[in-house]
Amino acid sequence: MTAPPLDPDAALRLDHQLCFALYSASLAMTRLYQPLLNALGLTYPQYLVLLALWEQDDVTVSVLGDRLGLDSGTLTPLLKRLEAAGRLQRVRDAADERRVRVRLTADGRALKARAQHIPGCVLAASGCSIGDVGTLTRQIRHLRERLLAGA
Template identity: 75%
Template sequence: MASRNTPRNTALSEQALRLDHQLCFALYSASLAMTKLYKPLLDELGLTYPQYLALLVLWEQDGVTVSDLGEKLYLDSGTLTPLLKRMEAAGLVSRLRDAADERRVLIRLTADGRQLKARALSIPGCVLQAAQCDVAEAMTLTRQIQTLRNRLTA
């Protein structure tokens, strides 16, 4: 049975195509705004946003494999390897072959990489202040976005 293209259905369909009704655009533009907010904060640390994300993982658990890091960051090895090489050249991490399995490469923080954590401690507070929300609201938004991401990648 074919659907009827009534004026009401056409109007509803056209409303669905409004830019301000697009979840994808809300996420995209929020991501751009968030990246713009982070840039000067990370410039002070000499980091790019992807480097900061990699350090967040390593500050939680040092010595992860490249594949584990890629899985946590949703990055493939083609993107992650040059990022890690730049971080190694900057003295933030070292890449070592796993003695138990030489196919695996472990990423470890250097002393400089560990020390950078203390300088990064103010970043989450700056983000909350700029977003004008408290920790509870930020965590609720984070969980909602993570749920959406998990549904989309399932």
Template identity: 65%
Template sequence: MPSLTQDELLKLDNQLCFAMYSASLAMTRLYKPLLDKLGLTYPQYLVMLALWEKDGPMVSELGERVSLDSGTLTPLLKRLEANGFVARVRDVADERRVHITLTAAGRRLKSRAGHVPECLLAASECSVPELVDLTHQIQALRDRIRKAA
């Protein structure tokens, strides 16, 4: 790859951060009408995905998994609880610890959400292997950046 001049380095379209940011916005726009039908916001959808993988984590563990701090996660969980998708359960051994569990409605929601990834696949015009490879590349980049920060 040829080296870029300082002016070229500072062009918006040459910024990886902008490409990722604008792709994230496009993804959120694509998902919004799909998630509206499920009664979920995008961050709530991420939480539900994590809970469908592993039900019953502590709030702190769930926050780490979806990269949300407690100030964002707590009100989000309260809304999911009010909507009947999750329950907050205090740990019997240590009442300061709270576990998040799926309700029956939260488990049923999983089957209704199955079409969401399919819509991304269609909109991206990528093959499954291409999207899997891209996801792994972005995760590796994220992990390297986190390590550097």
């Protein structure tokens, strides 16, 4: 991969780094979510797991990991904590004992109603319109895809 010529001094300025802009925005987003999720007894990664399961319940651990971009070493402890909290259950697949399926419990499904306000809170804090947030989300998703393809 060949990069265009850059002014070396400008290229190394912190405020010119895409990685720092994404990193610092991610930290700010996590800080915004923290009190919202604390009220639900969730961490941010646990919330992401539940979001994925609210979209599609009863999936294998590998499907869930692919959806979230997490390996099993990261995902398994999250699932164990959510299972211990009564939010989901992990069961061996009847058709293939090597696979583990993840299913929401009644408590995990009910938590969705308690989380309904979170996207609106995040939208309000962003100061962006719904359209702007959608555009930004698509741009970041495309960036991620390009970065993964180039890695």
